[in-house]
Amino acid sequence: MPTEILEKLGKKVVLLGNEAIARGAIEAGVGMVACYPGTPSSEVPIALSSVAKKVGFYFEYSSNEKVAFETATGAAWAGVRSLTAMKHYGLNVASDSVLPIAYLGVKAGLVIMVSDDPQGWSSIQSEQDSRYFAKMGKIPMIEPTNPQECLDYTKLAFDISEEFELPIFLRTTTKTSHSIGTVKLGKIRKLKNKGFFKKDPARFNTIKRPNLQIFHRKLIKKIENIEKKYSNKLNKVFPGNGEIGIITSGVSFEYVKEALQMLGFDLPIAKIGLTFPLSDKFISDFIKDKKKIIVVEELEPILEDFVKIISKDVNPKLIVHGKDVFSVVGEYNLETIIPGLEKILNRKIGIDFDKHKKNVDEVLKDLPPRKPVFCPGCPHRSTFYAVEKVFGKNTVYSGDIGCYALGIFEPFKMQDFIVSMGSSLGLGHGISKVSDQDVVAFIGDSTFFHAGMAGLVNLTFNNGKSPLVIVMDNSITAMTGHQPNPGSGITGMGEKVNPVKIEDVAKSLGAEVRVANSFNQEQLIQSLNELKKMKGPRVLVSKGECRLLTKRLMHKRGVKLPVFEITDQNRFKKNVDNVFDKFSCPAIIKENEKGKTIYKIDPNMCWGCSVCMQISPEGSIKPKRDDK
């Protein structure tokens, strides 16, 4: 689908929030973009990588968010406007460098786009509120509400960052990033992609005392000045009637506006665009003549707590509602906002939400669910299937972040826990150190490069028996949309490079290594059996390209993937439990024909991996010959 992010000045187009951020960066003249993909922020780098060459800025997918942030910072120090985008957990990884760089500052604008994921649409671990990072690091943070503001605020973020020589957060939540909206495009500023790093000990020497304290004081001053200069630009009051006021930010503003219309209220709304530093003055002015304030913000009560503190001085009788009616848990939408407002404002919109939900639940109750499954032809399915054959159900399966996380579901149930990027090795190591259980750690190629190597070297250093590490190498960062990683042999700008081979890395880190083709059950099982007998750090690299990628590449070349068919029902049924129930490829379907159960391979779904043929009784599944 061709993007519209490079359309002309003044044109109105429909963009995803994340695409609007990408356009904003281009309009701001960004010269360097470095990211590690993480949804819900992924479309920012996806959009930017697709146009980097054309526009003329440098783009890279870095090996992790910390490296990406450092890369962008280096460029900003050398005078080139830079951007990095990451999801909330990415910020946890990058934070080790993000926090100190607030003290050192930057030269050219440096924007850190960070997206939180309430509800965990694309996140396994937690509903983290990254606004705390702004406060912790004394780093300014601004928050857009819709795609138009995503564009405008990105540009403004570069200006603020450059003016105060500080990195700045552009923070969204899922629905700001992932919603579409009409956006009017602005002028694209001429970009600068070449810079020069000037040595400056007065700025960079934090070891010399009392520089640290001097830098810290300077940072506090900068933050005060940002509040003075930008509070009224970024925080806006939408006037209304009555003694009740609403304070909100981000996408919640979009819900509040519409919810009030539906409820027939015209209340004044204060929209907070400058999340850090929060402005005493702006909030004081808004709350001083109100009887009640309703704070609507996704996740933690950060605005609410601030309002409560301020109100003690300016309006001690003020009643503040927030998390007493709106949840800390989950994401907001119209149906979560409206009942809360109905309660406080004592008016109903005329739709009985509870009754409607009850009626819907009634019709939904006997529907077959659509559970998350591996794609047809997925190499992970084949690897899990083989590992279960060799290691059974009682082995401890330490999980990690990637498509293979779906192995937590039936039929495999082979991820006993999933914590963070690269954690499978450390967690597996800890368990294997104190128990006699067999431990297998699963990790993907991109995740291995991101945060797995340190875990592996620690196994060599400290664990004589060690878990078996299985690297599920599909040659791409699949889950976030097929971004290249160090093993892919291609950069974020499409340049060919030598792929880093995981087997070479693992060997040099001290592990016994086997490599097997993910689509070859015999090879997998043989390698697994060999490694099972050994002790010490062991790595199986199960290599099989993401089938979705293979399919796309083949389609481009005009080559069709083979399709398989069940040619002998009776033979197939001899091992049906294994193939249909355990292997569970969505292309293999069970149908009822004239009262008889028959199994078929849906030719529209089969992506030709051939593994079902390998595990079925000989002669029951064959490649379809008439497929042209």
Next chain:
Amino acid sequence: MKFDLMLTGVGGEGVLTTGVIIARAANIEGYYVRGVQLHGLAQRGGTIPTFVRFGDEKEISSPGIMQANSDLILSFEPLEAVRATFYARKEKTTFIINNHPYIPIYANLDKIPYPDLKKILKKVKPFAKDIHVFDTNNLAKKEFSDVIFGNTILVGIAVGKGLLPLKEESVREAIKITVPRGVEKNLKAFDLGLKIGKSS
């Protein structure tokens, strides 16, 4: 003016692209557009409800439609029409359903059978002002030897019936800028849908 459209189907069916075509068509007509796709971890085979809202900027700000509030639900898969009832109500919502089931992989394992069309329609009826059922996948397979064009046929039907208030020309324009590779077949599919919509 405010029009709340929900599209729903199964991941990998092209629901997202169809949503973009409609959003771009509305933008071409000068409407303010807002929308969102609710997608989770599953790349393929999962439910993907998509919302496209267009009209007067003053009336629209939320990216998602409120429950019970869709004007039109285009369901690319019959079972998903039932799951969309949360966003539908009898006084307001019309359903157009593509009767081409996509059987969930675990339907058999869980011993919850995939309901037949009669049962599906019975479930949807209390939430629908009107229901129209077509098998656009089959039509697409016959006409274009690819089921994917069933989506554009369905959009054509919606416009042809006057249930999706967009001009034919703006949808054609949006198809051209959104799916340039398959533009000819998509335009033909759209026209086929229009014809069916106008005559049924």
